[in-house]
Amino acid sequence: MHGNAVPDSYVYVTEEGVTRHYSDGSVEAMAWEDVVEVRVVTESASELLYILLDRDGEGCVVPRSATDATFLARLRYLPDFDLERLRAASEAIADRIVVVWRSPEPPAALQDLEYD
Template sequence: MSGVEINDTFVRRTLADGRVEEVAWTELAEVRIITAADGPFAGDVFFVLIGATGKGCVVPYSAADTAFLAKLQSLPGFDEAKVGEAMVGSADRHFRVWQRPPHRAN
């Protein structure tokens, strides 16, 4: 069974072939949006959540509920302007909308 599970701990996507993509919110290092030229009616917008280890999860816009979007918007420095730019585009593009600030040693 394929599908996306989003909760306060992690985001998990189970693909049709049984493979699982997952990233914990606490491990989130970067968020990108990928758009495809297939839109506007095909699945053409995807959120790519990348964890600190490089593993991540792809969330189709169709699976992004309001709680998920609110969680993304609460990330410090989340770039709403780039999200808007991504949503109106109709070309194959990548947008980095958030990146965890580098850890500063004291």
């Protein structure tokens, strides 16, 4: 008997933040107020990840397959978030990491990636 495969993770997006639950029981969570950087990672033509980082460099990884309009709409509330920059990064070639948004006061603990 064949059933539907169990997803490796699922993501909840609320007004308070983002939570990703993995099949092994581990959880990543990030409050929107703690997000200081948003990165887009293109691993292949079909695999794209959004990475939300806090001031300590801890993150919450959100696969594009787990996002919906709620997630993208909530990103727009980050100060001066540029949806066009996000779109361009999402269409980038594979194996790239692009910083699409950084808080006006980024912490020194984050790796300094140049904007494209």
